[in-house]
Amino acid sequence: MQRYFIAPELLTETDVTIVGDDAHHIIRVMRGKAGDQVIVSNGLDREAVVRLREPEKDRVVADIVEWLPMLNEPAVEVWIAQSLPKGDKMELVIQKGTEIGADRFIPFQSERTVVQLDAKKEGKRVERWQKIAKEAAEQAHRNRVPAVEAPLSWKQLLERIGQADAAWICYEKQDGLQLKQRIQEALTKHRDSSVSRTAADGPTQAYTAEQRIKLLLIVGPEGGFTEQEVKAAEAAGAHSVSLGRRILRTETAAMVGLTCILYETGEMGG
Structure with missing residues (x-):
């Protein structure tokens, strides 16, 4: 599943807004459509599986499906x-x-x-x-x-x-x-x-x-x-x-x- 890092303020308890190069990648490269799922992370303490709404011209809004544990970083x-x-x-x-x-x-x-x-x-x-x-x-x-x-x-x-x-x-x-x-x-x-x-x-x-x-x-x-x-x-x-x-x-x-x-x-x- 494709993963994206986004600014912390763009990730809320219910949804996420993806903008910039990441939105372009979803819309133009991955040909994302409503219902597709990706993983988003704020790079700090939260990440989740999200479901895309209908992509807009220069941004993508997605709903939180499931919060994920952050277990992939080394202990050192x-x-x-x-x-x-x-x-x-x-x-x-x-x-x-x-x-x-x-x-x-x-x-x-x-x-x-x-x-x-x-x-x-x-x-x-x-x-x-x-x-x-x-x-x-x-x-x-x-x-x-x-x-x-x-x-x-x-x-x-x-x-x-x-x-x-x-x-x-x-x-x-x-x-x-x-x-x-x-x-x-x-x-x-x-x-x-x-x-x-x-x-x-x-x-x-x-x-x-x-x-x-x-x-x-x-x-x-x-x-x-x-x-x-x-x-x-x-x-x-x-x-x-x-x-x-x-x-x-x-x-x-x-x-x-x-x-x-x-x-x-x-x-x-x-």
């Missing part, structure tokens, strides 16, 4: 910080990362980043990236659309590390702990802190869905990170990790790292 938030790759690789990272289960994408520029964004075009680029995330979320039946942020400088990215519960920087020269071990460390630490919080404050103070553990994966450009950048990230609180013995392309590393995290946290049978 994974933020993908991706040094801007060449060509359309960022679009691939966002599309496939959304399908796999990323919660947020943070593009950034590092020392060996080749791409130099035009400030005048940055807004349109981010808008396109966000649209790609929305379409991928609809295809993958996500309950929400991952956020795509405006590109950050390296310094700005370092400041974001402290906002995550655990942060890892992928480094091909790392010969110590692999990502799997770091993930288990972070989960154990978070689990222990959750137990301590519950014991001290009572069961009602346990971690809620909004307090999911936040995991930041930092992926470098085609030329990789410099040793100075890795040291700076570690000083800011990140751990350098290996994704294995083989050298991965930057867009591959993002998807492999994300998949490993979700597997180890039980989202893919781990």
